[in-house]
Each structure stands twice: as C-alpha cells, then as structure tokens.
C-alpha cells in the first residue's frame with residue numbers, strides 16, 4: 001500500500017516537540033523571565049563588541065573549522081584543539097552524536113529526569129530510549145548500570161542535571177564508565193559545570209583524555225550568556241571528533257558566534273562575577289523559599305527545583321498561575337516527569353527578591 005503523503009522514519013512521530021521556556025505573561029506586565037536558565041548578568045561586554053564588529057563581514061562564510069574558537073577553548077582548558085568540535089549549541093552536538101552512534105534496534109540510556117534533548121535525539125534516530133530511575137532527584141549509577149544491555153550504544157548523563165540541579169561526584173561518573181563496554185559511548189553533558197562549587201565534582205575532561213568512549217559537551221548558552229547565538233562544543237577522543245567532523249554541517253557555527261565565543265571565554269573577570277553572583281543568590285533563594293515551607297532540591301547549578309503539592313491550592317499549576325499574575329515566569333517541568341514542581345533560574349537580586357515576596361504571598365493565600 002502506498003501512503004497518501006510522505007511518512008517520516010520510525011520514531012519521529014513519537015517525539016513530543018521540545019517546549020522552550022515561556023517569555024511573556026498576560027496583561028502586558030514586564031516579565032521576570034526565570035524559565036530558561038539564562039544568566040541574569042548577560043554576555044560579556046567584550047563578546048557583545050566582538051559580535052557587533054562582525055556586522056561588516058556578513059557576506060562571507062565563517063571559518064568552517066572554527067579555528068580561533070577551538071584554539072581559545074584549548075588554551076583555556078589545556079586541551080588539544082584537534083579534539084574539540086564546535087556546534088550550533090550543544091544540542092546540535094547531542095543530536096550528531098546520537099545520529100552517528102545509535103539507530104534502529106539500539107538502546108540509548110539516560111535518567112528519568114534527564115535533559116529532554118536526549119530522548120528527542122534518540123527517537124529522531126529510530127533508537128529506543130531506556131530510562132533509569134533516580135534517587136532523591138539524583139542520578140543513581142547502579143540503576144543506570146542495571147539497565148545496560150548488549151544493545152546499549154549511548155549513555156547520556158547531564159552532570160549537573162537540568163532540571164533537578166543535582167550532580168554526582170566524579171568517582172561515581174568513573175564507576176559508571178567502568179561498568180560500560182568499550183563500544184558504548186558515555187556522553188557527559190556539563191552545561192552547568194562553570195557554576196559548580198564542589199571539590200568532588202569534575203566535568204569529565206580527564207576521563208575523555210584517558211579513554212576512547214567518553215565525550216564531554218559544553219555550552220556558551222549558560223554562564224557565558226550567549227544562548228541567542230547558539231554555540232556549544234564537545235571534547236572528544238580523536239576518532240569521535242573525526243566522526244563528528246564528517247557529519248556536521250560544514251559551516252555549522254556562525255562567524256559571529258566564533259568571534260563572540262572567543263571574547264567570552266577569555267573574559268575571565270566576567271565569568272568570575274557570574275559565579276560570585278550565583279554563589280550569593282543560589283543559597284539565599286533556596287533558603288528563603290525553603291523557609292516558606294516549599295521543598296527545594298539542593299542545587300549546584302544556576303537554577304532550583306521547587307516542589308509543590310500534587311493537587312489543590314498549592315499545586316504547581318496554581319503556583320505557576322499566581323507567579324505569572326505577578327509577572328514571574330518559571331518553568332513547568334511535567335515533560336521531565338516532574339508534574340508537581342517548578343524550575344526557577346536564579347535571577348538578578350531584584351528578581352530573586354520579587355520571587356520570594358510573591359511566593360510568600362502565594363503560600364499565605366493557599367494555607368493548608
């Protein structure tokens with residue numbers, strides 16, 4: 001039988017399209033947008049200047065190898081630029097890795113509250129998602145290892161994870177890696193690594209450097225404040241960098257992103273300011289919201305997960321609607337199997353104080 005219209009490949013229609021954080025509120029209020037983990041401090045002024053300086057060169061193709069950017073990343077972290085691949089956001093790199101290493105009949109493993117792009121990329125390539133439970137909203141390495149089968153091609157681990165904000169120590173990551181076959185790819189998505197202040201945390205650079213089956217992805221969308229430019233990178237074993245370079249678009253990173261990325265990664269003072277801001281406000285917001293009687297999962301990122309009631313006046317939906325009436329946009333996380341929670345990005349001092357004041361009002365009005 002012939003279909004009446006083109007039919008996409010198996011898996012694609014099983015995808016629930018990614019729903020980005022909202023950015024408007026009803027009533028024309030100026031929104032306080034805390035829904036996408038963007039930095040409240042903005043991009044480095046040097047990155048903005050580098051971006052503007054490119055305006056006269058828009059007719060020219062970018063350097064397809066992103067040489068200047070890979071060089072700057074290599075200098076910053078002490079890495080071989082030949083093993084760095086840049087992408088249109090780290091999302092593109094997650095998709096390319098899945099495209100290269102998983103297909104029909106293969107399994108891709110990640111945790112129940114793991115970043116949604118893993119599932120989308122898995123289904124888009126006809127592979128089968130396998131989901132491991134978490135413990136207290138944290139990756140459970142034993143639960144992951146228990147679900148490894150001969151068909152497991154890729155294991156995705158966001159560390160710290162979004163939207164939970166939790167992390168596992170590098171020893172646990174090593175234990176996970178040790179339990180995988182050498183032909184299973186472990187992808188360490190370290191989108192929030194710059195924010196983490198824990199002695200037992202590592203993004204995974206050494207693991208990539210000393211093994212053949214681990215890739216670390218990073219992004220310029222979070223602490224660097226370049227989400228609008230779409231820029232990420234992966235540090236890979238040489239053979240995997242070679243694979244990504246064969247299948248990526250020849251000009252997948254724009255010249256503006258390359259220039260701004262170099263300036264951003266070299267502006268260490270701006271990064272330090274951003275870390276200091278988070279160090280101050282992450283604990284303050286977590287404590288103040290906790291004092292109101294709402295449970296907050298301890299986070300090491302620039303966002304927190306706030307737990308509401310399963311139903312009634314203090315449900316996540318009720319909280320979300322109340323906050324929106326005050327101009328505050330958080331992220332509903334039902335798509336992450338967290339229907340009773342909201343994710344809040346740490347904002348400016350003014351934003352954070354507005355959130356705590358609004359939630360105090362909400363809690364008062366919804367007394368149990």
Ligand SMILES: *Cc1c(COP(=O)(O)O)cnc(C)c1O
Nearest residue numbers: 089090091115162191219221232
């Ligand atoms: C934000 C985020 C990314 C980054 O995506 P980009 O495509 O680089 O903007 C990757 N992984 C996780 C877990 C994230 O939260």
